[in-house]
Amino acid sequence: MLASWSLSAIIAGLLLAALVEAEVKPSINTTAEYSTECKTCPRSLCSNARVYERDDALSVSCWTRGTKIMGDNTWLKTDSGCYITQYDVLEYEGDYITDLAYCGRDSEEQNLTIEDAETKYKTECSICPTVSCDTVAYLAENTELELTCWTPDGLLIIDDPIWLKTTNNCYVAQKNLYSKPDITYLEPCGPIPHLEIAVHNNENGTSEVNKRDASESDVEERDTIAEPVPELADRGLMYLVNVTVGEEYAHCRKCPSLSCQTEKIYEFNQELWLQCLALGKNGTEVIESDYWSQTTDFCYVHGTDLWESLSGDFYRFPRCELFPIDGSK
Incomplete structure (x- = not known):
């Protein structure tokens, strides 16, 4: 009796497993919720095979694991043969992991050029x-x-x-x-x-x-x-920023203050490239609306010495204070 019951249980288990296997779908149609990358592997550092724009329709055929994006490490293989993070498609009423086949262990590998x-x-x-x-x-x-x-x-x-x-x-x-x-x-x-x-x-x-x-x-x-300095207007995208000297001579100083030592002198109409924006200082006190900029010579030139306006001609010109002092750290 016991052997007969065990055999019946085994058969029932096999039938259930076959039923579950039969329920795995060959593909599921979905839609991109955000503009997103479809990658050669399910890792954020892998190269992109194609782009899906917001509301683009796509079909996914299997799931795998990869880089966690916004708390979710499930990635889906699309009908283009590339991988998109589950987070970037519209929410699915079911579960991709149970409704689709696993893409295989090889799908999780990351091969990068460095x-x-x-x-x-x-x-x-x-x-x-x-x-x-x-x-x-x-x-x-x-x-x-x-x-x-x-x-x-x-x-x-x-x-x-x-x-x-x-x-x-x-x-x-x-x-x-x-x-x-x-x-x-x-x-x-x-x-x-x-x-x-x-x-x-x-x-x-x-x-x-x-x-x-x-x-x-x-x-x-x-x-x-990352917000731009509020006073800077949206006049165009520039970085490094190209300017020209508007005075006979422009002193480029060790720090953004007229009291700082001159390290370089630029001449009238000389072309300069600026890295970042800084506000002037009087000792430790910051002077609002007193604009300086660090040039590619790593010294600071005053905004009044330039043809262009540091307070109005550039968009998202980064503030020097946002950068670490020592890049080796």
Whole structure:
């Protein structure tokens, strides 16, 4: 009797397993909730295969695990053969993990191309390759970086449109590096949509320079820090900023104060490149509306010595105080 019952239980279990297996769907139709990247692997540092814009229809055929995005590490393989985070598609009434097959252990692997680099100037690391995107990190000069891919479609900085993705999952302009990396050793980043920290924050880990915590408080703090100086008008996207000297001579000083030592003197109509904006100081007291800027010679020139207005001609001109003093830390 016991043996007969055990056999019946085994048969019932097999039938139940077969039924569950039969319920796995070959694919599920869904829609992109945000503009998002579809990647070659389910990791935020992997290159992009394509872009889905908000409300684009797509079909997903299996699930896998990858980088945690906004608290969710489930990624879905689309009908384009690339991976999209579950967070970026409309909420599904069922459960992708039970309703779709697992993509397999190989799907979780991350293969990256890596090249070392170092910043020459103060550099914003942005979530997409233009200064109109959210700033993920402010990097001081001499900050060591690891680059993972490159794009030729970034914002033109002086004469160079190439931006590179770092292991911080953000992009830096090639023009801000000491030397051009050999991009033959780096894979292309692929198409890149306009992204926002508020809905695409990566919870991949932390380090002092090129990883950041992804808690909500950190996101709020970075959003606050990344705001442009309120007095600066939206006149165009520029960084590094190109200006010309409007006085016979312009003193470039060690710090943003007329009492600071002159380190360099610029002449009338000389072309300069500015890194960041600073307010003047009288001792330790900050003087509002007294605009200075640090040039690529790492000294400060006063706004009144330039043809252009530091308080009105530039958009999202970063404040010097946001950058670490020592990029090696």
